[in-house]
Amino acid sequence: MREQETQQHFQAVTESLESGSTMQTRYLLNGALPAQDVARLLESSPPKERNLLWELIEQKNEGEILQYLSEEVSAQFLRKMDTEELVAVTEQLESDDLADILQNLPETVVTEVLSSMTAQNRQRVEALLNYPEDSAGGLMNTDTITVRPNITVDIAFRFLRRHDSLPDMTDNLLVVSRSDRFLGTLPLTKLLVADPNMSIREIMDTETTIINASAPADEVAQLFEKLDLVSAPVIEESTGKLLGRITIDDVVDVIRDQAEHSMLSMAGLDDDEDTFAPILQTSKRRAVWLGINLITAFIASYVIGLFQTTIDQIVALAILMPIVASMGGIAGSQVLTLVIRGIAVGHISSSNTRWLLNREIVVGLINGVVWAFIVAVLTSFWFDDIRIAYIIALALIINLFFAALAGTLLPITLKYFGIDPALAGSVILTTITDVIGFLAFLGLASAFLL
């Protein structure tokens, strides 16, 4: 399998680096290994090794490798290049990859890189730069094969044969009018079985999925997934003109990012997080998240502080209170995760929120009662005090009820206000379950035990 080969390649590079044989490493990085493997090797390397490896890569290979690197890692290398190097490297890139890279560079550099290009290429790239990176326009490529509707199948074949090669992932010919207006697609699979004398117009698909250049990348990904597309034409909405096409390989990246986004955000990590970012950069990013969570922790402590005299009299409360808070936190994050994922895949809408909320509350109460009973039994044995057992049981049920409520409504509400539920959800949820857990347990204890 190729996967094992990759591992062997990595091993080979590591060994040749360690032995100090730069010649062998140079050989491996410049052609012996596929560009994708070199990119993965760079992403899997700590900063020092990463820079060392990059220096051993010849300029003519840099462009191809750059396009396989994550944005954060490629930016590290691009920042260090002067304009001349940038121009040399970017000459080797496809227009969509180049546009992605240019979007992360200072304006003055972009202008210089653009001015060094041929007029035709510049025009292409400038067209892409008009669209945000996470839109259909930012995802598209301009390497379309277009035909007119009035030619015959046979002529289409002859037209294709005049090419030296067709772009990768060409599964459709795109049919356009004389003024470049998009008319329909002709799948190669259909062209190949068609009667040579038919005209393109007669056999082309007009019910094709058309993507507007301004459509968000998320929507494009959902369409590709739903309709099992390999490529789809992108048009300018106002004129209906064909601008380019989006291919599945770029969409797969969107799908992976989208699916990983929630997990990383819930831990306060960036989508494009570099596993091997240097110490200071990592410290700074993590510090922010810890700071936000520290506020949560102090709010919880403040609530406990309100019941200082109660705890002073019954120390068992201090021992048991984390149980109530943590069970609420766990139950709440299960609901939160489920709802965040449901929103991301488009399963949750206003029509089914009510049912979901009802179910979660019932599930929360059922599990509240079940675990309240078990915790109560364990507690009454531990502290030999049936009143504390009653109180922790009741507090647990209350907290699991609010955990269900918050876990369901919080992400939906955040989403409604345009706040990323994955990023803000877990912090707010923990605050809620901590506060309610301590409030219920210590409050009930103050009321009934003193």
Added chain:
Amino acid sequence: MREQETQQHFQAVTESLESGSTMQTRYLLNGALPAQDVARLLESSPPKERNLLWELIEQKNEGEILQYLSEEVSAQFLRKMDTEELVAVTEQLESDDLADILQNLPETVVTEVLSSMTAQNRQRVEALLNYPEDSAGGLMNTDTITVRPNITVDIAFRFLRRHDSLPDMTDNLLVVSRSDRFLGTLPLTKLLVADPNMSIREIMDTETTIINASAPADEVAQLFEKLDLVSAPVIEESTGKLLGRITIDDVVDVIRDQAEHSMLSMAGLDDDEDTFAPILQTSKRRAVWLGINLITAFIASYVIGLFQTTIDQIVALAILMPIVASMGGIAGSQVLTLVIRGIAVGHISSSNTRWLLNREIVVGLINGVVWAFIVAVLTSFWFDDIRIAYIIALALIINLFFAALAGTLLPITLKYFGIDPALAGSVILTTITDVIGFLAFLGLASAFLL
């Protein structure tokens, strides 16, 4: 955009259901809406509506819709069918989808369904059933277009034209020997620009990515992502015989599942979790996870209990101790998430673990010191006691150090022992940061404050 259309469709079905007009709903479900939209509608519906909708779908459409449903949801419908219905429905499916479905049915039913099929189809499906669902063999389809190497390009064209249609996602012809041994691929993009008199052997690619039927689905997904494939041939390892091909649409599902797996597992949820599962099923699953976490909570409480007399004398400790535990938990899960993701995308190996561990420990200590200082200042103002401030600061640094250690080594160790780090990691990590947090804070307080 299609996405808006889908929403409108959903709206239409909901309204027609509510108005009691089953005729209108029937019309929408049976042809007016694409099968993918019907599947998504079913997945977005609570149990009662879901069953109602399913009853309105005509048998002849059920098969197509089934293949777009998640396993858990499709199993709900399949379980209720008798064998006759199953046979009727499964007749409409592609062989790989059928094999997936059969793998979830009782053996006796499978035998009956198979015996109802034509010999050729049975053979195809039986071949797929030999491979686990999450292997290349389980992902593949048998709809390959094969040619012999000795024919010319021109004859290949004529051969293709004899088909009424070519399978979707056909981007390659697969070249095989007389005994069905796989020899190479011929991309359509290459065929279309080739000289008609050349032989297939002369222009075919032999350096093609070949996938063994036993390869795990994860590896297949990595290959497709790395090499931007649309389809790839699957062979029987021992004989080199062509068995079928895997297409990107099935791989996209694997990629999404893979990326979602970590997030869902970390919250103790199933990969294939049905957002709208009924109450009892949901309660049972959640209860298990709460129970596991309850053990963690009791361990933490036990540790606090060890310092009962200390807390009894200084109640401020009870108020502040959750801060130490929760900051450790947050810092630890950031590292844990990063490492789990790094393992999943193949960035972490034995050669870079050491660097990563070092970085995480340094980052943990830096952030430990920074936040310890801030917490100490806040605490000394709150409780007017500089000694408690020193102790919470020290405890925080200790806990963030161990959080970094556990967050890095735990997933790597679990992975080494074949345990899913996403599933077990978060529970064990919380136990560690809770125990160390309480132990350090209360232990130091006992030693220096009493």
